[in-house]
Amino acid sequence: MTIDNIRGVRRRDVMMCLALGFAVVVAAPAKADTVIVKIDNFTFAPAVLTVKSGTTVKFENHDDIPHSVVDAAGKFRSKALDTDDSFSLTVAVAGEINYFCGLHPHMKGKIVVTP
C-alpha cells in the first residue's frame, strides 16, 4: 500500500466523521449515535437492525424510485423519499419496530431497540 492510498483512506474517514457529526447535530443534539439504513434495489439494508435506545436511525434512499418508511404499528410515517433523500428517527423505547415502504409494502424491515 502506498502512502497516497493511506492518505486517501484517512481523508475519507475524516469526511465520514464530519458527515456523521453533522447528522447527529441535526437529528439529535444529545450525544446519540446515528446508524444508517440504506434503501437500495427495493430493500432496506440491514433488514434487521439492532441498536441501543437513544440511537438515531437514518434511512437513505439510493433508488431511482421514491420510497417511504412507515411504522406497521402506525406510530410514524415518513414523507416520500426521492432519490438521495433521507428520513431520521430517534428510537427511545426498547422493543421491536416493524416498518415497511408505504409505496411498495413488500419492502419490510425491523429495528430491534435494546435498553
Next chain:
Amino acid sequence: MAHHDDDTHPGIDRRHALECMLWAGTGVLWTLSAGVPVSRLIGSAEAAESGFSFLQISDSHVGFDKAANPDARATLVAAIDKVNAMPVKPAFMIHTGDITHLSKPREFDDAAQAIGQARLDVHYVPGEHDIIDEDNGKAYLERYGKGTKGAGWYSFDQAGVHFIGLVNVVDLKAGGMGNLGDAQLAWLADDLRGKSASTPIVVFAHIPLWTVAEEWGWGTQDSARALALLARFGSVTVLNGHIHQLMQKVEGHVTFHTARSTAFPQPAPGTAPSPGPKVVPAGELRKLLGVTDVVYRAGQEKLAITDTALAG
C-alpha cells in the same frame, strides 16, 4: 395487420411475451366490437371497424428524469402525438395511474398540459406515485376526484359498456401488495347490483388485479373479492398499468391486460434483483416502440397477439 388467433399462433408464446416486455412508450387502443374488447398499440393505422374505441395510457411518471429516461414528459408528449395521428378519434382515454413521479403540482400541470393536447375526455385512476403529496392524495383528488367516491373510485357507462375505475394504491399493508379495501368492495357490490350479466364490463386500476409477481408486490391483496363480484358477467376486461410492460392473461370470462408505460420500462419478474427502472442504451428506447394487436373473440379463451416494432 394480421390477427393471429389460430392454433399455429398461440396467443402468448415466450418469444412474443418477451418482445412485448421489451417495448415501451405509447398507449393501447381498445375497440369494442359487439361488446368484445380488442386492443392494439397505437401507431396502427387501422380504424375501428364498428362499435367504439378508447385509448389506454399509463405510467407517464412526469417528473422522472433518471437514467432510464431523462425526460418522461417528452415521451408522454410523443405518445399523445401518436394519439393525435390516429385516423379515427377514440371516444375517450383512460389513464391507469402514475401520472406523475412525485405528486408535485408542476408534474400534475405538465401531465395535464401534455395529455390535454389529445382533446379527449380522460378518466383517471391514481398510481402510488400520484398520492405522495404532503396530504397523502389530496392533490390528486383536488384535480381528478370530482364525482368519485373514497380515494377516487367511480364508474360510468359508454354505449352499453360499464366502466369501473378502482383505486388499489391506498392504505397498503406491511408485506402486502395492492389493496382495494372493504369500503371500495362494498361500493363495487352496490355498483354491480341489478346489472345484467350480459353487460360488458371494463375494470381499470393501477396495480394489476391478478398476481404477476408477489415478491415484487405486483398484484392486489384482495382482488379475489372483486373478481368474485364480477364472476357472473360474460365479458370482463381488466386493464392495469404499474409494471411497465405488457402482460396478458385470460381466466374464464375475464381478460387481464397490463399496458406499457410512456416513461420507462421495468424488468420482467425474475430477470433483475428489483423492479426498478430498466436502463436501455441511449437511443434504444424509441427503437423498442412498436404496435401490438390483442384480439379477443367471444367464446374463445385464447387471446392473439401480433407485435411489430415501429423502428429498427
